Amino acid sequence: MMKQRAYAKINLGLDVIRRRPDGYHEVKMIMQTVDICDDLTFERREEPGIGLQVEGADLPADENNLVYRAAALLMEKRQLREGVLITLKKRIPIAAGMAGGSADAAAAMRGLNALFEMGYSVEELKELGVTLGADIPYCIQGGTMLSEGIGEILTPLPEPPACHLVIAKPDIDVSTAFVYGHLQADKLSFHPDIDGMAAALAAGNLKGITDRMGNVLETVTVKEYPVIDRLKQIMCGLGAENALMSGSGPTVFGICKERKTAEKIAAAIEKEELARAVFVTGFCKGVAYGS
Numbered sequence: 001m002m003k004q005r006a007y008a009k010i011n012l013g014l015d016v017i018r019r020r021p022d023g024y025h026e027v028k029m030i031m032q033t034v035d036i037c038d039d040l041t042f043e044r045r046e047e048p049g050i051g052l053q054v055e056g057a058d059l060p061a062d063e064n065n066l067v068y069r070a071a072a073l074l075m076e077k078r079q080l081r082e083g084v085l086i087t088l089k090k091r092i093p094i095a096a097g098m099a100g101g102s103a104d105a106a107a108a109m110r111g112l113n114a115l116f117e118m119g120y121s122v123e124e125l126k127e128l129g130v131t132l133g134a135d136i137p138y139c140i141q142g143g144t145m146l147s148e149g150i151g152e153i154l155t156p157l158p159e160p161p162a163c164h165l166v167i168a169k170p171d172i173d174v175s176t177a178f179v180y181g182h183l184q185a186d187k188l189s190f191h192p193d194i195d196g197m198a199a200a201l202a203a204g205n206l207k208g209i210t211d212r213m214g215n216v217l218e219t220v221t222v223k224e225y226p227v228i229d230r231l232k233q234i235m236c237g238l239g240a241e242n243a244l245m246s247g248s249g250p251t252v253f254g255i256c257k258e259r260k261t262a263e264k265i266a267a268a269i270e271k272e273e274l275a276r277a278v279f280v281t282g283f284c285k286g287v288a289y290g291s
């Protein structure tokens with residue numbers, strides 16, 4: 001049996017450069033793995049095909065699940081006669097802006113590659129992964145990365161200085177397609193300083209990072225769901241260095257120097273019942289390839 005962890009991500013910064021003629025958005029983002037994960041197991045079986053069992057969430061266990069699609073992609077490429085039984089234990093909030101589905105798909109690709117000794121390199125897995133989702137290439141490795149193009153051009157960055165995170169997922173589901181569909185990419189009045197944030201990461205300067213946190217997708221999601229702004233206000237009001245919506249939302253994260261600040265914020269959010277899930281956690285390194 002083979003195990004893989006699928007880690008969630010947040011975006012320390014998210015900018016959209018333009019909408020391409022083919023409808024995709026060209027992005028410039030700083031991605032960061034956080035210590036919240038789904039667990040996957042993989043077992044060979046003689047019966048051909050993919051068996052998938054999902055625990056901890058009401059998700060389909062068929063080709064509508066990204067794990068199934070990622071497994072099918074690799075198995076068809078290699079024309080495997082054997083089958084696989086996959087279990088997915090879900091903890092990452094769904095439709096949250098934390099790339100949970102992409103992380104699972106990436107973990108499935110790593111898992112099958114190892115289980116069946118397919119011999120794909122990291123680069124090959126990334127190229128295959130992007131055909132299923134723009135965040136999958138990043139999720140193959142994780143860590144701290146600058147992500148450009150539609151998400152397939154990845155440059156590793158130094159990890160941020162040690163700090164603590166409070167992460168809150170409000171009781172609403174946000175569709176990534178809806179948010180990008182309503183973004184007026186040519187009318188944005190503000191662009192986060194992603195290059196400046198990359199320089200602050202290189203310098204190990206936490207304030208330089210938190211001062212530059214920005215996400216242009218907030219222009220769509222915050223208008224629709226004011227609870228996001230409320231969460232940001234609570235986090236900053238109670239001592240977070242800064243707070244931001246992750247990805248297309250609605251998850252909000254706050255960066256704190258002290259764990260007790262993150263815990264105090266989490267307690268306040270729970271008391272006001274502003275979130276379905278609240279985590280106090282930290283950043284996490286990428287997955288060592290092959291593990």
Ligand code: ATP
Pocket residue numbers: 059064065066067093094095096097098099100101102104105135174176247248249
């Ligand atoms: P992103 O940050 O990449 O936009 P997200 O957190 O907004 O991700 P996901 O949780 O990845 O959104 O999933 C979005 C949709 O994909 C859900 O509506 C869900 O039904 C579907 N989906 C398919 N497979 C999975 C999976 N393994 N985990 C979570 N969602 C999945």
